[in-house]
């Protein structure tokens with residue numbers, strides 16, 4: 185009978201098989217940390233198969249992915265072998281072998297975002313040069329490769345002077361501050377010397393740090409998440425407030441800068457744009473992450489489409505979801521290791537126990553095999569009817585009288 189016939193031929197994708205559910209495409213992720221884990225959790229809901237490449241047996245994503253391949257994402261051979269299992273390759277960390285990704289693209293493999301994007305971003309100096317070419321507002325910066333050149337930079341930019349490693353940076357590891365000229369040689373030594381590549385940035389006395397997550401689909405269309413404020417402690421993201429408490433005008437300029445920055449890069453996916461807000465309401469770009477980001481954890485509970493689901497939608501070419509918030513306010517608190525080993529687990533567990541009694545609080549525990557000081561072990565997101573209510577619930581969680589993000 186006519187009603188039994190499909191209206192149109194079934195769309196054919198991988199291997200000519202009809203699509204079952206959301207997508208048949210197997211997603212390969214380089215990296216299996218907490219971001220990879222939350223990507224897999226979003227994929228699981230939609231029945232999307234995820235394979236993970238990560239060197240660590242028992243890495244956070246291993247418990248929720250379809251398959252965990254134990255191997256290094258910075259090893260070309262491992263990445264090439266891994267790619268054969270995947271319909272599309274993506275990353276949850278930028279410190280991967282991007283040269284191999286570029287070769288795979290030449291052979292017709294699908295990498296999202298593009299290898300060119302990962303290459304630009306994984307070298308923070310190259311990233312800064314790229315964005316300055318596209319007219320994105322940035323703190324002044326300069327490459328340094330000798331004591332003489334860094335002293336020159338100190339004279340030009342003044343002190344404190346921010347000294348950064350070009351590569352392999354995360355959680356502020358790779359950054360050091362020189363308070364005066366006399367500190368320069370010890371600061372350089374603390375970053376391993378000039379041979380691995382250093383550059384400096386003018387110190388930005390920001391009033392707030394903001395972040396905007398931009399999603400771009402394969403067809404080039406973009407959507408932006410609400411601007412959030414990120415509060416760092418010892419250079420590590422500690423608290424995220426959503427939405428940021430800034431004027432509509434600042435929200436617009438932050439979103440404009442973020443979107444312009446992402447439009448200068450190639451490929452699909454979500455991108456996080458870390459920004460500084462200065463005293464005179466100027467927005468400067470700090471750095472971009474070509475993947476889901478700590479500043480977007482809250483979207484799991486607070487937005488219609490989480491950044492993780494959005495990343496999958498973007499790289500698979502299915503329609504982008506609604507990035508807007510479904511709750512009036514959210515606050516995200518990172519559970520950082522406060523001590524090594526069992527003592528650290530005990531402290532984290534006390535916090536989790538309190539969170540389980542707070543309305544609107546969701547606990548995420550990454551189940552990392554080892555507890556270390558300052559390591560991101562989990563996070564807690566609190567959603568609620570107002571900014572004031574989520575802040576006071578956080579105060580209750582942290583057993584303090586008044587809200588003080590620092």
Ligand code: ATP
Nearest residue numbers: 323346353354355356357385386387388416419471
């Ligand atoms: P991430 O974990 O976000 O990748 P990272 O190791 O790449 O961090 P950055 O983002 O470069 O480090 O810097 C970490 C933090 O240091 C920033 O969020 C900000 O608080 C501070 N910071 C960075 N650059 C500057 C600057 N030029 N002036 C003042 N503070 C800065």
Ligand code: MG
Nearest residue numbers: 353354355471
């Ligand atoms: Mg970084």
Ligand code: MG
Nearest residue numbers: 355458470471
């Ligand atoms: Mg950063």
